[in-house]
Amino acid sequence: MSQNSFKISYPALHAGTNKSLIKFISGTPDLAALFFEGEEAQETRRRFFVTDATVASLECMQSFISKFDDGVCGKDCLLILGSGEPYKTIESVLNIVRAAFDANFTRKDIFIGIGGGVICDLTAFAASIYKRGTSVQFVPTTLLAMVDASIGGKTGCDFENYKNIIGTFFPATKLFYFPEFVQYLPENQYNSGLAEAFKTALLFDKELYDMFKNDADKINSRDSKTLEKIIHKCVKAKGSIVEQDFTEQGIRAYLNLGHTFGHALETVAGLGSITHGAAVAWGIGRAVELAYKKEYCMQAFRDEVFGILKAYKWYTESVPSFVKGGGFSERLITIMRTDKKNLSEKIRLIICKAVTEIQIEEVDEKLIASVLK
């Protein structure tokens, strides 16, 4: 056989998804005012809003929700999905697609997700595949979505009980942050988002870390000014990381601090029985303990981190009190092994040596086991 060859080059995908415009808005969230008065009301594109039943029933949302009659308000539409991770399915994604298609939305219109990480991930995934890509915007309503899920363009859904197996990279073009949405969150959801914020502090922001260290009272009582500052700093920090490493070829992986331990704990506990953030916070403790054992960090730093974890009532024991049955370290390590990207690779962990001093390392399983008993 004879061969000959050449190349075709492609420019960046999707005009518009190369920038996210971020707005912070203080005070009680008023989405009716945001979208139907002032600047955003001038939007000429049709808007397909997606939210979940819990968010739709929040008191502050009623003026917005009541604008829609049978899901329609002028040229705009609203779809309300079920709440929480069980609805993070391909069926939900296709429900969004179907409803938008039935209402004649084109690829020049906009999808807008209003909700936690689940609604943001689903709406953006649907937008990214709808007619090969329609703009998406977010109004994140959980602390987790504000400090983490809304930034950086990862979209997706679960599939056959595996988390985030399918998805795309498709950043929101505009994000509207109302920190006051956080006041409506149940305690465990608030605390879960806080864990990701603390992770961000440890990784990238000494000043934020000091806030966690010194202002536990304000943070635990959800002081508005303090929350605004935390959210603002986390968005900036994560934004800067994903600008440098969008598709996670390098430093974006730092964001997984505490997550390899955390995921394994979530699995052992039974998915959904502890929050993601609680598991991550525990994982951060394990990662710091491991750094201490490797003599990468001082005892003073280790003790300080554990002091902070306790101030927010996160699990700090090597074996959390709710875990039943023996062989905890073996069970966790088995899960951590299958969690790896390549079967041949060793378990790689994000190691925190001091505030903002991070590295990724392959760690011996014996050493991992030693911080799990």
Added chain:
Amino acid sequence: MSQNSFKISYPALHAGTNKSLIKFISGTPDLAALFFEGEEAQETRRRFFVTDATVASLECMQSFISKFDDGVCGKDCLLILGSGEPYKTIESVLNIVRAAFDANFTRKDIFIGIGGGVICDLTAFAASIYKRGTSVQFVPTTLLAMVDASIGGKTGCDFENYKNIIGTFFPATKLFYFPEFVQYLPENQYNSGLAEAFKTALLFDKELYDMFKNDADKINSRDSKTLEKIIHKCVKAKGSIVEQDFTEQGIRAYLNLGHTFGHALETVAGLGSITHGAAVAWGIGRAVELAYKKEYCMQAFRDEVFGILKAYKWYTESVPSFVKGGGFSERLITIMRTDKKNLSEKIRLIICKAVTEIQIEEVDEKLIASVLK
């Protein structure tokens, strides 16, 4: 409420999908040799091959297919889907995802589609959403896939009987063209691909147009050297267009020459009852007739194009003979109206004034009707 705002910027998506490497291979297609001997056999990534039952049963494919035992050959896997447009569904996409996931494929592996436009579109769509993006390569086996579907990164599937409603832009990183696959195609499939090649000639390549004009015998008898040249020229021409306008903001739309008429005819005929290419060829005739009526082109050009259409037995009558019932022009225009991107817009058509002289124009419905009766 008080506001403050800033921006995050993102780099191009997905390292690797910014270039397509294209290889032409003459002679009887031998995929066993291609993938398991020589350069490609050195591939260290795992390969997930996808094809359809018709392609898998081609004689030239047997040495490749027989390498797989229960879908597995060493580290590689093979999935065989049903053949043709009825299988271009989200279920097929999810079947690919499920099989790849069950076989532990990671996002660093490769999906390889071997087949016509349906298999290429499905495999690339699955790859683009699998763990947020896994490389895809193609071995296009129909003429249509070689001259059109394999190039330019449009992926997708049908949904609830609407064509290509969901999908992504996700170019193949490598393409292997074996022009000899074309020898196995049934007459109508061959002729369908030829129509898209003729469209490309009219749009971009006078030399190719002259081949269609002068070498009908060679083309109709599938002369190997002639086919190689046609395919090579079409890949180059479409490659150059998508390099300039990847997400179809401008000139990529020229590729729709004949398609607005053609889609409408396909719908009236009943989807699947005539080939896409036959409908497009008819649509090209209508577009040229319209240009002639608008006095955009000479009668000589019009007559020449119709001469060519006839040489390949494409429909040239204003109302094709197989169409039943009256009111043809009204039915077509109604469909063309809903085919538009925006309900408010007029019907826009690609107009061909001479070989490679193209423009897009809003056309009065009365004028459109006049070429449909």
